[in-house]
Amino acid sequence: MIDLVAKSPAAGLLPVTVGASTLSEQPVTQIYSIAPFKGAHVSTALKKAVGLGLPNVGGSKSEDGVEILWAARGQYFLIGAKPPPLPAAITDQSDAWCTVALTGENTDHVMARLCPLDIASMEHGDVARSLVGHMSAIIVKRKGGVTLMVFRAFAKTLVHDLQTAMRSVTAQATLPD
Amino acid sequence: MRINCPICGDRDRREFYYLGAADYLNRPAEGDLDGIHKYLHIRENPAGVTKDLWHHESGCSSWLVVERNATTHEIHSVTLASEVAK
Structure with missing residues (x-):
C-alpha cells in the first residue's frame, strides 16, 4: 500500500518574516x-x-x-x-481551510491594505467574516495579531497577498523622510 | 457605500452581492402565468426610494432587504430578508 504524505495547505510557503511582521501557518487540526x-x-x-x-x-x-x-x-x-x-x-472541514497567523506591530497596517474591516477596533477573540484581498475569510483578532482562515485552495494567493502587503508596509516605514 | 448588516454591523460594499428588486420575495402562486411573467420581467424603476435584495456573501451569508434612495444613494433601512418574507 502506498503511504501518502499529508501536506499542510501552506507547506513550503511559510513561515515568512518581513520587518516587524511574521506570517506563520497554524497546525492543521480538527x-x-x-x-x-x-x-x-x-x-x-x-x-x-x-x-x-x-x-x-x-x-x-x-x-x-x-x-x-x-x-x-x-x-x-x-x-x-x-x-x-x-x-x-x-x-x-478539517482539511478544507488554510489557517495562518499574522503577528507583529504592523499587523493593523498590513491588514488595512487587504481587508475592509478596521482590525484595530476589534477586541481579542472577536471573529468576523470579511474579505482578505478577493478571498472570503474568517478573521480572528488575537493578542499581538490576527488569525486568518481561507479556503485551502487559496493558500498560495493568501500568502502572496499578505507577503506583498507586509513588504510594502515595511518598506514605507523604513523610507528616509 | 456602506451597508449596516443587522448581524455583522456596518460593512463595506465590497462584502455584498446585489441581486435585484425585493419583489423577488413575493413569489406568485404556482400556475399563475401572468403573475410569473410580471414576477420575472415587470419592474418598477423609481427615481427615488427603492427596495433591493443584497447578499452579505463575504460576511455572515444573510440575505438583506435594503431600502435606499436611487437618486441620493442614501440608505434608509436594512432588514433581514427572513424577517420580511415571514
Missing part, C-alpha cells in the same frame, strides 16, 4: 462546522461534551486547546475537538 437546526438548542449539550458552549455573534470561546468560533449566520466552527451528535448539520 475543524467541525456546526449549523444548529431551526429552533434547536445545542449549546448545553456541546458544553457538556467539549467544555464550551456556542459563542455570541462575532465572538469566540476557547479552553484547553479547544476553540469555538462564530463562523457565519447560524454556523459555528469547533476547532480541536469532535462534537457529539447534536440537532445540527455537522460537517468535518
Whole structure:
C-alpha cells in the first residue's frame, strides 16, 4: 500500500518574516462546522461534551486547546475537538481551510491594505467574516495579531497577498523622510 | 457605500452581492402565468426610494432587504430578508 504524505495547505510557503511582521501557518487540526437546526438548542449539550458552549455573534470561546468560533449566520466552527451528535448539520472541514497567523506591530497596517474591516477596533477573540484581498475569510483578532482562515485552495494567493502587503508596509516605514 | 448588516454591523460594499428588486420575495402562486411573467420581467424603476435584495456573501451569508434612495444613494433601512418574507 502506498503511504501518502499529508501536506499542510501552506507547506513550503511559510513561515515568512518581513520587518516587524511574521506570517506563520497554524497546525492543521480538527475543524467541525456546526449549523444548529431551526429552533434547536445545542449549546448545553456541546458544553457538556467539549467544555464550551456556542459563542455570541462575532465572538469566540476557547479552553484547553479547544476553540469555538462564530463562523457565519447560524454556523459555528469547533476547532480541536469532535462534537457529539447534536440537532445540527455537522460537517468535518478539517482539511478544507488554510489557517495562518499574522503577528507583529504592523499587523493593523498590513491588514488595512487587504481587508475592509478596521482590525484595530476589534477586541481579542472577536471573529468576523470579511474579505482578505478577493478571498472570503474568517478573521480572528488575537493578542499581538490576527488569525486568518481561507479556503485551502487559496493558500498560495493568501500568502502572496499578505507577503506583498507586509513588504510594502515595511518598506514605507523604513523610507528616509 | 456602506451597508449596516443587522448581524455583522456596518460593512463595506465590497462584502455584498446585489441581486435585484425585493419583489423577488413575493413569489406568485404556482400556475399563475401572468403573475410569473410580471414576477420575472415587470419592474418598477423609481427615481427615488427603492427596495433591493443584497447578499452579505463575504460576511455572515444573510440575505438583506435594503431600502435606499436611487437618486441620493442614501440608505434608509436594512432588514433581514427572513424577517420580511415571514
